Amino acid sequence: MSRGDVLLSVEHLSKTYRGQGGRPAHKALDDVSLELRASETLGIVGESGSGKSTLARVLVRLTGADSGRADYCGVDLLRARGADALFLTRQIQIVFQDPNSSMNPRRTIRQALLEAARVAEHPPADIQGSLARMMEAVGLSREKLDAYPHQLSGGQRQRVAIARALAVSPRVVVADECVSALDVSVQSSILNLMLERQRELGLAYVFISHDLSVVHHMSDRMIVMRSGRIVEAGNPSEIMRNPQDPYTRELIASVPGSGFRAA
Amino acid sequence: MTATIDFDAPASPSASVAADGSLRRIVRGVPWPLLAAVALFFVAGAIGLVFLVAPDLKPLVFKQSLMRAFSAPLSRGGFLGADQLGRPLEWRLLAGLGISLGAAAAVTLIASVLGLAMGLLGGFFGRTADRLVTVVIDLTWAYPTILLAVVIAGILGPGVWTVIWALGLTLWAALARIVRAQVLVLREQDFVLAAQALGYSRFYIATRHLIPNLMPIVILMATLFVALTIIAEAGLSFIGLGAQSPTPSLGKTLAEGFSFASSSIWPLVFGALTMISLVIVLNAFGDRVRDILDPKGRVPLPGRRLRDAARRAEAALPARAVDRDAVIAVDDVSVAIHGRRGATTAVSDLSLTLRPGQTLGIVGESGSGKSLSARAITGLLPEGLSLSGGRVFWDGVDIAGLPAEKLRDRRGRFVAMVFQDARASLDPLYTIGEQVSESLAAHFPGPRRSFRPKVLEMLARVGLSDPEIFYDRYPHQLSGGQLQRAALAGVLVLEPRVLIADEPTTGLDATTQKKIVALVKALQREMNMSVIWISHDLDLVGEIADEIVVAYAGQPVEIGTVEEVLKRPAHPYTLGLLESRPQATMAPKSPLRSVGGTVPDPGDWPPACRFAPRCRRALAICGTTPPPMELFDEGSGRRLRCYNPEPGAAEAGA
Numbered sequence: 001m002s003r004g005d006v007l008l009s010v011e012h013l014s015k016t017y018r019g020q021g022g023r024p025a026h027k028a029l030d031d032v033s034l035e036l037r038a039s040e041t042l043g044i045v046g047e048s049g050s051g052k053s054t055l056a057r058v059l060v061r062l063t064g065a066d067s068g069r070a071d072y073c074g075v076d077l078l079r080a081r082g083a084d085a086l087f088l089t090r091q092i093q094i095v096f097q098d099p100n101s102s103m104n105p106r107r108t109i110r111q112a113l114l115e116a117a118r119v120a121e122h123p124p125a126d127i128q129g130s131l132a133r134m135m136e137a138v139g140l141s142r143e144k145l146d147a148y149p150h151q152l153s154g155g156q157r158q159r160v161a162i163a164r165a166l167a168v169s170p171r172v173v174v175a176d177e178c179v180s181a182l183d184v185s186v187q188s189s190i191l192n193l194m195l196e197r198q199r200e201l202g203l204a205y206v207f208i209s210h211d212l213s214v215v216h217h218m219s220d221r222m223i224v225m226r227s228g229r230i231v232e233a234g235n236p237s238e239i240m241r242n243p244q245d246p247y248t249r250e251l252i253a254s255v256p257g258s259g260f261r262a263a
Numbered sequence: 264m265t266a267t268i269d270f271d272a273p274a275s276p277s278a279s280v281a282a283d284g285s286l287r288r289i290v291r292g293v294p295w296p297l298l299a300a301v302a303l304f305f306v307a308g309a310i311g312l313v314f315l316v317a318p319d320l321k322p323l324v325f326k327q328s329l330m331r332a333f334s335a336p337l338s339r340g341g342f343l344g345a346d347q348l349g350r351p352l353e354w355r356l357l358a359g360l361g362i363s364l365g366a367a368a369a370v371t372l373i374a375s376v377l378g379l380a381m382g383l384l385g386g387f388f389g390r391t392a393d394r395l396v397t398v399v400i401d402l403t404w405a406y407p408t409i410l411l412a413v414v415i416a417g418i419l420g421p422g423v424w425t426v427i428w429a430l431g432l433t434l435w436a437a438l439a440r441i442v443r444a445q446v447l448v449l450r451e452q453d454f455v456l457a458a459q460a461l462g463y464s465r466f467y468i469a470t471r472h473l474i475p476n477l478m479p480i481v482i483l484m485a486t487l488f489v490a491l492t493i494i495a496e497a498g499l500s501f502i503g504l505g506a507q508s509p510t511p512s513l514g515k516t517l518a519e520g521f522s523f524a525s526s527s528i529w530p531l532v533f534g535a536l537t538m539i540s541l542v543i544v545l546n547a548f549g550d551r552v553r554d555i556l557d558p559k560g561r562v563p564l565p566g567r568r569l570r571d572a573a574r575r576a577e578a579a580l581p582a583r584a585v586d587r588d589a590v591i592a593v594d595d596v597s598v599a600i601h602g603r604r605g606a607t608t609a610v611s612d613l614s615l616t617l618r619p620g621q622t623l624g625i626v627g628e629s630g631s632g633k634s635l636s637a638r639a640i641t642g643l644l645p646e647g648l649s650l651s652g653g654r655v656f657w658d659g660v661d662i663a664g665l666p667a668e669k670l671r672d673r674r675g676r677f678v679a680m681v682f683q684d685a686r687a688s689l690d691p692l693y694t695i696g697e698q699v700s701e702s703l704a705a706h707f708p709g710p711r712r713s714f715r716p717k718v719l720e721m722l723a724r725v726g727l728s729d730p731e732i733f734y735d736r737y738p739h740q741l742s743g744g745q746l747q748r749a750a751l752a753g754v755l756v757l758e759p760r761v762l763i764a765d766e767p768t769t770g771l772d773a774t775t776q777k778k779i780v781a782l783v784k785a786l787q788r789e790m791n792m793s794v795i796w797i798s799h800d801l802d803l804v805g806e807i808a809d810e811i812v813v814a815y816a817g818q819p820v821e822i823g824t825v826e827e828v829l830k831r832p833a834h835p836y837t838l839g840l841l842e843s844r845p846q847a848t849m850a851p852k853s854p855l856r857s858v859g860g861t862v863p864d865p866g867d868w869p870p871a872c873r874f875a876p877r878c879r880r881a882l883a884i885c886g887t888t889p890p891p892m893e894l895f896d897e898g899s900g901r902r903l904r905c906y907n908p909e910p911g912a913a914e915a916g917a
Contacts, residue, residue: 041852047772047773047774047775048743048772060460061460062456062459062460085462086462089460089461089462093460094456094457094460096453096456096457097453098453101452101453101454102453102454102457103454104454104471104476105476106475106476107471107472112454115458115461115463115471119461119462119463153861155861161453161457165457168461183628183629183799184628184799184800184801184840184843184844185628185839185840185843185857185858186857186861187843188842188843188844188845188855188856188857189857189859191845191855192854192855192857195852195854210773211773212773213844213845214845216845216847216851217849217851217852217855218845218852220851220852236851237851240847250774251773251774253777254773254774254776254777255773255802256773256776256777256800256802256803256805256806257801257802257803257805257806257829
């Protein structure tokens with residue numbers, strides 16, 4: 001399969017969370033359709049309640065959907081069991097937001113990576129050596145393998161989270177607000193790392209964030225979500241230049257410094 | 264509280280819990296005499312159990328000798344005397360200790376295993392299991408232990424095992440509840456989701472990821488169970504449901520001692536002494552364990568005395584020239600953290616002035632000390648931190664010279680603060696209106712009702728349209744943006760001269776952030792307030808501030824007007840921060856500039872320039888002599904702490 005082939009296709013996906021304790025039901029996804037092609041980055045921008053995190057969870061099968069279709073290379077993502085489920089696990093991985101909770105505080109980095117590496121289709125013969133290579137690939141020294149998460153900085157933990165997602169050699173990585181909790185100077189180095197890994201491994205990203213400028217920088221194509229619906233989709237620069245939806249316009253106007261720095 | 268202190272993870276409790284095993288931490292944290300006492304009781308109990316089973320030793324405990332009945336301590340009947348059947352009391356008590364502690368261990372095991380299993384089942388294995396588990400927990404909770412003991416005694420007959428099962432089958436519910444609640448939190452943690460995304464089974468995740476993180480709670484509850492069992496066994500034995508003659512449990516010995524107290528008081532005295540000392544030791548141990556394992560139980564060291572000492576030392580120095588027009592002037596302030604290993608400086612060399620109506624932005628990454636700087640300005644440092652040098656002037660008055668009472672009264676009316684987490688700064692039990700009234704009541708006399716018109720007006724001014732409705736709403740009924748508006752109303756109703764906003768829009772949506780920024784700007788104009796806006800986001804501060812303070816590792820490194828600092832950054836760190844953000848003008852997917860490395864923690868600061876190890880323009884002198892804060896450019900008044908500023912800034916400034 002080469003660059004540009006459709007890997008993932010989602011059609012008319014909807015999901016409603018039942019209201020609990022008197023709260024009204026909440027439509028997290030409302031008729032969402034999208035495509036992800038090999039080696040591209042699909043950026044998804046939206047604010048709280050836009051459904052972007054629910055979408056991420058559906059893509060890695062942490063949660064189901066009420067209706068619609070989601071298809072990865074001919075495998076039904078919503079109903080996969082057994083060998084199909086394992087195939088999807090190996091193909092689509094996820095990196096989460098919070099570097100403080102992304103690692104089990106009681107297990108070493110080595111244990112965390114080993115847990116992921118064991119799931120790979122062809123676990124390398126020299127698994128300990130491959131762990132060291134995984135660390136170096138995300139810019140960490142192999143000495144850190146025996147560290148506990150609290151001994152690493154937020155940025156280093158996020159690098160380990162990326163190494164863990166890449167350990168099964170996936171083709172798709174879903175990044176759910178993966179730099180939102182980091183300081184800007186650390187954020188840029190993580191984004192650079194993701195761009196490098198993508199160029200080298202031909203990964204496809206679903207890059208989800210509330211930060212419009214970061215999504216714009218990372219994406220080949222971009223989707224704007226609001227209240228579970230896609231309100232705008234297309235080329236990132238095109239959307240920034242000429243937003244069609246009023247909400248997109250509001251979002252662009254809300255980026256701090258947009259007025260000042262353009263000058 | 265910790266959320267507002269500007270340090271990275273190492274201080275967080277969950278991280279230090281993980282540092283090493285809970286048991287090792289307990290052994291290290293409990294004072295050795297207490298640890299020795301606990302060990303002594305358990306060793307004695309173990310020996311006592313041996314006496315109960317070993318055929319050669321059994322007669323020591325059970326052999327009757329009516330000749331020696333009720334003999335006094337230090338007589339032929341034994342060291343502690345003998346009971347009503349002439350059995351030496353010391354052996355009876357030793358064996359009793361064995362039975363009671365053995366029963367306690369059994370109960371703890373049953374209750375812990377059952378509680379852990381049921382809590383996990385409820386929290387992690389689906390909604391149906393959860394409902395079932397919750398019903399069983401509630402039923403168990405509602406069913407008295409003593410009734411269950413009667414039922415079990417009906418099956419097994421009264422005895423130690425009846426006690427064990429009756430307690431084991433009721434106490435577990437307490438642990439299960441806590442475990443279930445903890446699992447509900449843990450299962451949303453990213454590492455649990457990541458393991459699920461890797462396709463691991465629930466059973467694997469429960470055993471590898473959940474249980475290790477639940478152990479502190481289990482250990483904590485276990486120490487409670489042990490002490491509870493000792494007391495409950497005594498109670499049940501006393502009413503005849505527990506140990507039966509001739510089994511010498513502590514409770515049984517006490518009960519018999521009580522019956523024969525008129526013949527000899529000693530069995531009762533020694534039985535009670537053993538029991539009391541055991542329970543005291545176990546409870547003291549349990550308390551210490553709770554302090555060690557419960558993250559909320561930690562008490563930081565107070566810093567007040569040190570601060571007062573520093574103030575007195577400062578008072579001897581002649582006052583430096585202070586800008587008399589400034590609303591707030593800060594002169595060479597430093598802040599120290601007092602930890603176990605002495606004081607560490609967290610903020611130093613902080614000097615700044617805030618003029619009427621001016622907005623000052625303080626920008627820095629986590630660990631830059633920006634929040635602590637703000638707290639120092641308000642004279643409100645968290646426990647364990649103190650002002651270790653310098654002075655803070657409000658309207659030209661040194662606040663160190665103000666009596667505490669006067670400072671408190673002036674604080675709310677002079678300087679107000681809003682924080683990132685508006686929800687945490689509002690009390691969930693009171694309505695918004697009540698909380699805004701509370702601010703007024705703290706400073707003005709009169710019944711709360713009399714403040715209502717003023718409160719309604721304030722709610723309307725912060726943009727909570729329909730103030731009558733919002734007056735009676737509770738915090739949980741408000742959105743994030745509305746909460747921040749309510750928090751603003753709560754402090755601005757006192758019409759302070761200065762508002763300190765500590766990351767008030769971080770975590771809010773961009774569109775909401777924009778509205779809050781616009782609101783603060785409008786209120787600032789209306790009320791002629793000065794504002795200090797703290798943020799990690801240079802671009803955001805650029806929108807609101809007149810002047811920017813860039814902080815790095817606890818000290819200001821560049822102070823200047825927004826135009827100067829953002830358009831022609833002089834400090835390499837400022838430029839690094841600006842370049843790290845993706846710009847609309849950049850080619851998509853092109854590499855971003857980044858500042859390598861991380862902000863050093865207080866205590867690990869490099870000796871000279873604190874930024875030097877990460878700086879691409881560092882010179883030899885940067886590693887040897889601390890750079891002073893100097894006037895960089897006459898015209899705009901920009902100040903800079905750098906030997907080798909960015910060339911772009913120098914040209915423009917000249």
